[in-house]
Amino acid sequence: QQQVRQSPQSLTVWEGETAILNCSYEDSTFNYFPWYQQFPGEGPALLISIRSVSDKKEDGRFTIFFNKREKKLSLHITDSQPGDSATYFCAAGTGGYKVVFGSGTRLLVSP
């Protein structure tokens, strides 16, 4: 049973476009949602995160939109750059010692 779902599995955008990555979850006790970026041969690295008390979090070109009622989030990457090509993971936590990850979205930004 997958608690955190991501779509699409892979996404290709042109340089300069906005990439939209989607995430949904089932457990209403989740209250913290980090997004991680992973490049080949490296471990995931925290990109941006949001708590369930907020509906939007912005950090430069990266924005999380959060809809608590529908249990959905999306990560928007504006002005996408080839260096943004990576796998992005949506994750969820409850403040305990367990963080659940989605299956990832592989993003390719073509120049």
Next chain:
Amino acid sequence: ETAVFQTPNYHVTQVGNEVSFNCKQTLGHDTMYWYKQDSKKLLKIMFSYNNKQLIVNETVPRRFSPQSSDKAHLNLRIKSVEPEDSAVYLCASGRGSQNTLYFGAGTRLSVL
């Protein structure tokens, strides 16, 4: 800047052998984790330790055993590896029960 160190980077072994992976963090965190990442990049938590105490122990085969000597170290031993153990094993650390994790680069295990 790397602050979670894993060794080895790669390990190739045969079915039935025992392997050990090491992890050390220099962030001063008190919680450490082991995650397994399979060939489809799915990340699944295996164990988490807080102050050397086992906190989370997911349903993993008994041949897997974590070992913590202090807050900064969390090793993983696999007693008798199986082909399905081939994966990347990622170590991470965090502060308390805060859910922000800092990952190492991983150890890639290939079981022949």
